[in-house]
Amino acid sequence: MLKITKHLCAVLICTLTLTSCSKDTDVLQEQSNLKAEILSDNVSYSNIELEILTAVNAHRQSLGLNKLGRIDDITFQAEDHTDYMVENKLVNHSDFDKRFNALVKDVGASSVSENVGYGYRTAAAVVQAWLASEGHKANVEGDFTHFGIAVDSDDNGKNYFTNIFVKR
Numbered sequence: 001m002l003k004i005t006k007h008l009c010a011v012l013i014c015t016l017t018l019t020s021c022s023k024d025t026d027v028l029q030e031q032s033n034l035k036a037e038i039l040s041d042n043v044s045y046s047n048i049e050l051e052i053l054t055a056v057n058a059h060r061q062s063l064g065l066n067k068l069g070r071i072d073d074i075t076f077q078a079e080d081h082t083d084y085m086v087e088n089k090l091v092n093h094s095d096f097d098k099r100f101n102a103l104v105k106d107v108g109a110s111s112v113s114e115n116v117g118y119g120y121r122t123a124a125a126v127v128q129a130w131l132a133s134e135g136h137k138a139n140v141e142g143d144f145t146h147f148g149i150a151v152d153s154d155d156n157g158k159n160y161f162t163n164i165f166v167k168r
Contacts, residue, residue, distance in 0.1 A: 021093040021114050041070045049149045051123030052163065056140055056147065059131065065141060068165070073106045074148030078162040081116070082150040085160045091118040103166055107146070111167035113139040119158050126161050139165050 045053065057067045077099045085091055093114065103109040115136045120126035130136035144165040153159050 021096045021116075040072045043070070043072050043075045043148075045075075045149070046151060048123050048151050048159070052127060052149050052151070052161070053147065055123055055127040056163070059127070059140060063141060066145070068144055068147040071107055071146045071148060071166070074103060074146060074164050074166055075150060076148070077102060078114075078148045078150035078164045079152075081114075082152045082160050082162045085116065085118070085162070086152050086154050089154060091116050091160065099164065103164070107166060108168050109166040111142075111144065113142060113144070113165045115139050115161070115163045115165075117159075117161040120161070121159065126159075130163075139163075143167055 053068075053070065061067055081095070081099060084094065093116065096114065099114070100109075100112045103112050115130050117126050117129060120129060127140075130140055142165060144167045146166045146168060147164060148166075149161070149163050151159055151161050
């Protein structure tokens, strides 16, 4: 019985610390054309954020997939959600629909997915965990063109992660 309880706890912890979410929409051609301009990439990323972006693109390229570009607006959405998770000390996809709708409007997204995580100390660890999870791996390897990332830590030094993937 103790063994089963430990196993269930491990599954619950994995579920709570790593979750993914995605949504597609049909973006009107006119709206998509309005968003065809090149969007800025001026965000200053931390070392761990740059390492995650690099690791995700390296993995995608190893499979023959396109390299994802960075767009500030995607990272801003990731930052807002990461801040929310840190402030509330929880890992979730609360208000994903708001992020989705903002990215459709602001960057002309036709598809949006997000991976979140908690507690990993390195970029390699969180990317490895995402790749070991079917839903997260599908997001990393999905039909996307751009991404954004945000990592922040709580008062105890535990990292929270939000990685958003967008197709334009």
